[in-house]
Amino acid sequence: MSLREEARAFLEESLSGPFAHARGLGGPGREHEGQELRQAWERHLGKHGWTCLAWPERYGGRAASLEDQVAFHEEYARADAPARVGHIGEGLIGPTILEFGTEEQKERFLPPIQRGDELWCQGYSEPDAGSDLANIRTRARLEGGEWVVTGQKVWTSLAHVADWCFVLCRTEEGSQRHRGLSYLLVPMKRPGVEVRPIVQLTGTSEFNEVFFDGARTAAGNMLGAPGDGWRVAMATLGHERGASTLGQQIGFRRELRRVIETAKRTGAAGDPVLRDRLVRSWLELEIMRLNALRMLRSDRPGPEASIAKLYWSEWHRRLGELAQAVQGRAGLVGELDALQRLYLFSRADTIYAGSSEIQRTIIAERTLKLPR
Structure with missing residues (x-):
């Protein structure tokens, strides 16, 4: 079998x-x-x-x-x-620990992820360091065999249920930009960690603010060497766009099918402009799959992986807009349904996991080798 x-x-x-x-x-x-x-x-x-x-x-x-x-x-x-x-543990921090972790770290953190016993969240973005990640201000100092972390993270998915957070922070006093950063593994259910939900347009709160006020983690809970955090953090982002993207596209296909069925029911499919948009969405989804398969052939995706993120996020946002268009006025009233939720949440697709503007810059500078 x-x-x-x-x-x-x-x-x-x-x-x-x-x-x-x-x-x-x-x-x-x-x-x-x-x-x-x-x-x-x-x-x-x-x-x-x-x-x-x-x-x-x-x-x-x-x-x-x-x-x-x-x-x-x-x-x-x-x-x-x-x-x-458990996708953040399996798809992001797990592969990063496999690449950079000591044997002791692998034996401590990997089995609970595999069993589904411990959940993780990602501590990257801050109020003044979203797409410009190198501007982070969260700090950590070594004190009595522990790292003491102070600072704020934002847009932290699933922080309210997570047991651990991998935190990019500044451990070298006076350092700036990419230098002096380290990558710490910090327990969430300890004193000094406060999680505040952020209410979204959909009325739900899967994103959070996380405040570290003297939160502590063992000195051995650092991946890589002190000051090597930027390299480790970029490796984590490289793992973010793996084989699961093909499963994501099955979900996209299901959403597109729902939009097409709605267009037929409402009569919107008879509008030549909307019908053209529906056909374009289907064609672009096929291209998305082929491009993802090509990217996955690489042993370690480079900056060209930004093409995939830019493509799917822009496509999905357009699908959300199309979902509203085929519903007509009905899409503006009543209880929040699947297509309305698609429209509202897809507005964030071009921002999280790297905004479209940043992805275009990466493609231009690192893939096309254009001048800065």
């Missing part, structure tokens, strides 16, 4: 039993849905070996090939399985 067939059988059986009500829960703008059930689902996946597929077997993975990883993510999306609550 191929891994794709094995995954399909596992998902069909699991989502027909105790987790039947988990189908379709969660996702952008809906992370509040079924939080406890989805955490139980994460542990169920880990118990049966369906998390961290690419990791080495000694750390709980399957050392799965790229083809098998893509197959799993596609089957996961097709099954309408719940949005993962």
Whole structure:
């Protein structure tokens, strides 16, 4: 049996039993849905070996090939399985620990991620350091065998449920920009850490502000050397655009299908301008898949990975606008439905994980080699 067939059988059986009500829960703008059930689902996946597929077997993975990883993510999306609550641990900090961590760090942090026992969040953005990440001001000083962290992070996804946060902070007094930064692993459920939810246009709060006021973490909870944080942080961002993007596109396809069905129901499909926009969306989604497959062939995506982020985020925002257009006036009234939520949340797509302006600059300077 191929891994794709094995995954399909596992998902069909699991989502027909105790987790039947988990189908379709969660996702952008809906992370509040079924939080406890989805955490139980994460542990169920880990118990049966369906998390961290690419990791080495000694750390709980399957050392799965790229083809098998893509197959799993596609089957996961097709099954309408719940949005993962452990994706930041599995997709971002886990691979970074594998690359930069000591053996002691790997043995401490990787197994709980694989089992679904510990959840993570990302402490990068600050009020004055979003797209300009090198402007961060959060600081940490070494005191009595512990790092003491003080500062503020913002737009921190899932911080309210996370057990740990990987924090980019300044550990060298007087340093500026990319120098003097370090990458710390900080426990969230300790004194000195305060999480405040940020209410979004959708009325939900999956993003948060995080305040560190003398929060402490062990001296050994630093990835890489002191002052090497920028390099480690950029490696983490490189892992952000992996095989799961193919699963993301299955979700996009489902959303596009809903928009097309709505256009037929409302009669908007008879409008030649809207019909042209629908066809363009379908064609661009096909291009998105082909480009993602090409990018994934690279052992370590370089700055050209910004093309993929720029492309999907701009496409998804246009899809949200199209969703409103095919609904007509009905899209402006009533209870918040799936297409209205798509429109509202997709406004953020071109900002988080690197704004479109920054992605264009990276493509111009580092891929096309244009002058600064």
